[in-house]
Amino acid sequence: MKKENEMTTLTLDDLENDQQEIIEKSDINTLAKYCQELRSYEDEIADLEDKIKHKKDQADKISSEIIPNLLAEQGLSSLKLADGSGVEVRKAYSCTVKKDNIESAYKWLRENGLGDIIKNEVAVTFGKGEDNKAQELLDLAVSNGYEPQQKSKVEPMTLKALYRERVEAGLDMPSDSFHLFVKDQTKISRK
Numbered sequence: 001m002k003k004e005n006e007m008t009t010l011t012l013d014d015l016e017n018d019q020q021e022i023i024e025k026s027d028i029n030t031l032a033k034y035c036q037e038l039r040s041y042e043d044e045i046a047d048l049e050d051k052i053k054h055k056k057d058q059a060d061k062i063s064s065e066i067i068p069n070l071l072a073e074q075g076l077s078s079l080k081l082a083d084g085s086g087v088e089v090r091k092a093y094s095c096t097v098k099k100d101n102i103e104s105a106y107k108w109l110r111e112n113g114l115g116d117i118i119k120n121e122v123a124v125t126f127g128k129g130e131d132n133k134a135q136e137l138l139d140l141a142v143s144n145g146y147e148p149q150q151k152s153k154v155e156p157m158t159l160k161a162l163y164r165e166r167v168e169a170g171l172d173m174p175s176d177s178f179h180l181f182v183k184d185q186t187k188i189s190r191k
Contacts, residue, residue, distance in 0.1 A: 068184035090185055091183070122151075
């Protein structure tokens with residue numbers, strides 16, 4: 001009989017607290033499971049991106065070296081394949097302004113009559129209620145104490161086209177101001 005009196009009596013609050021702990025542990029386990037799943041996906045994506053980079057490098061080598069060399073050995077620059085698709089080797093051009101030589105690159109472009117490809121942006125910042133002043137000319141803004149910001153740039157595709165035109169015309173560009181390269185590129189047209 002004493003044994004019955006020594007037993008602990010569970011209240012409704014005790015049962016609810018126990019249940020809450022089980023639910024919280026379950027939620028934490030679910031969260032942990034999803035965190036592991038996310039990490040797994042991130043690792044898999046990184047691995048796939050590495051594989052894609054490797055595949056792109058392999059494709060570039062075949063496109064810019066192997067096929068052009070094989071065609072050149074045969075004295076060809078293009079040919080039709082048995083399935084009706086065509087293979088052609090063209091030159092691919094790249095030209096970008098070196099970050100540490102922007103001014104010398106722009107100077108060279110201007111000195112060689114090519115300054116018109118440089119885009120020049122001028123911006124003036126106005127405070128609240130100064131919309132009417134925003135319409136004034138740049139000189140007026142400077143005379144009123146505003147500090148206009150000027151940004152010059154050359155569109156990458158425009159610079160690339162200029163470089164292609166100059167190379168094809170037998171003209172050069174300074175490699176100390178520009179990153180320059182020409183490579184063969186194979187184009188396969190599908191039937």
